Amino acid sequence: MWHNSLITQLAVSPVCGYLARDAGAAEPTAISALALAAQGQTDAARQAADWLAATQATDGSVAVRRDTDGPCWPTSLAALAWHTVDPVDFAEQIDCAVTWMLSIRxxxxxxxxxxxxxxxxxxxxxxxxxxxxxxxxxxxxxxxxxxxxxxxxxxxxxxxxxxxxxxxxxxxxxxxxxxxxxxxxxxxxxxxxxxxxxxxxxxxxxxxxxxxxxxxxxLCERTTCTSLAWGLLGLQAHDSHHSGTIPDGAADWIEQAQARNSAGQRSAYKAALLSLAAGAVEGRDCLTAPEVRDTSTTRGPDHAVEENVQ
Incomplete structure (x- = not known):
């Protein structure tokens, strides 16, 4: 029930910052889009993805905040969000992001x-x-x-x-x-x-x-929200056939972490990360929304990009 409540709250304001009263930022909004898409909240996920698209610069990059020129490492998360929400509608944004990412060394x-x-x-x-x-x-x-x-x-x-x-x-x-x-x-x-x-x-x-x-x-019940989420996502990537890589009690740790978040900072960013972690513990692929799971293709090194040393 806590997870459903979390997603419902996130869907109300899918464009979010790191803390409750922060202006929208690229990383939290991309994580929000991923979490919402993974739970079937397609309209809310698209709102977040649209905001990221409006934030994208002409060179394909996405800066940490709308009113800054950089740094632009969140371009990676924006591309993940667009691919997960709708890889067809956001194909142009994805291609521009890939061009930028491959140019950065x-x-x-x-x-x-x-x-x-x-x-x-x-x-x-x-x-x-x-x-x-x-x-x-x-x-x-x-x-x-x-x-x-x-x-x-x-x-x-x-x-x-x-x-x-x-x-x-x-x-x-x-x-x-x-x-x-x-x-x-x-x-x-x-x-x-x-x-x-x-x-x-x-x-x-x-x-x-x-x-x-x-x-x-x-990892344990005292691990902080963001570290717990990233840690469990990392373990899930190696938990083929539920081989026991995920620690016992992980689902309870996530619920406890969200309870701490709700009682304190009420960070939508942390809530979205914990939602992704909860899905990972349940064995879900959080990088591909259910309705677009079979749309990916494999591309080789022939992507048209000039890799400038920067």
């Missing part, structure tokens, strides 16, 4: 013994002109896979980066694995996002299994 540097990860791999940054990091890379991989570009060379290199950034004992930090001889601590949110993007991959299975094991023991 994280800044590399020569490998060094002081930095433990492979800093020569190219993926996606938070801000144009900076190094590639776990979370924006994972979001771009998810978006490009969903829209048919899973075999594109940029995506394959990004997958190698996500595997390379797994900490040897399991889990991910925000982008580094170690520095100056010190192994860094893993965190739940980037680990969940990385695992979600690595769903179905065979590369680096040993590292992925270690991260799954770490994340399963790290």
């Amino acid at each position: 994280g800044k590399t540097q020569p490998r060094s013994s002081e930095v433990h990860h492979d800093s020569s791999l190219v993926a996606w940054p938070w801000v144009v002109g900076t190094h590639s990091w776990i979370e924006p890379t994972a979001l771009h991989v998810l978006a490009l896979k969903a829209t048919g570009y899973g075999d594109h060379p940029r995506v394959r290199e990004a997958v190698r980066l996500l595997v390379d950034r797994q900490i040897p004992g399991g889990g991910c930090n925000y982008g580094n694995t170690g520095i100056l001889g010190q192994t860094l601590w893993p965190h739940v949110q980037p680990t969940g996002l990385a695992l979600w993007a690595l769903g179905g991959e065979t590369l680096g299975r040993g590292r992925i299994k270690a991260s799954i094991a770490w994340l399963r023991q790290a």
Whole structure:
């Protein structure tokens, strides 16, 4: 019942910010569209998708907020939302977003013994002109896979980066694995996002299994809303045939997290994320709405884009 109530409330104001009184922002609105579409609230999901389309710049990017020029990493989430809500009606927006995403390259540097990860791999940054990091890379991989570009060379290199950034004992930090001889601590949110993007991959299975094991023991009833949601979405991507990857009690943890959210910040963004996590625990594919599940195609590296180094 709590989930139905959450979705009903979200459908009233599908364009949302991070907190209850915030103006609409790209990431929360895209997550809202995904959550609403997954629960069959197509009209409300389209409102959110239309808002994102109105926000899209002529170069295909979607900035964090309507009144800013960047950063534009939420373009990945906007593409996911459009693909989920209606990949036909939003085909132009998706194609423009893909063109922009494939043009953005994280800044590399020569490998060094002081930095433990492979800093020569190219993926996606938070801000144009900076190094590639776990979370924006994972979001771009998810978006490009969903829209048919899973075999594109940029995506394959990004997958190698996500595997390379797994900490040897399991889990991910925000982008580094170690520095100056010190192994860094893993965190739940980037680990969940990385695992979600690595769903179905065979590369680096040993590292992925270690991260799954770490994340399963790290999640609990006290995990914060956003970390819990991203963590469970990451685990669900590796829970084929309900093999027990999702921890016992996960559904209760989500309900408890939403109760805390309702009693405190009343964040629609957190509510939408928890809705996605609840669907994932139930085994639903939250990236494709039921009525458009069979519309995706696989596209290769021939997408017409000039990959400028930025």
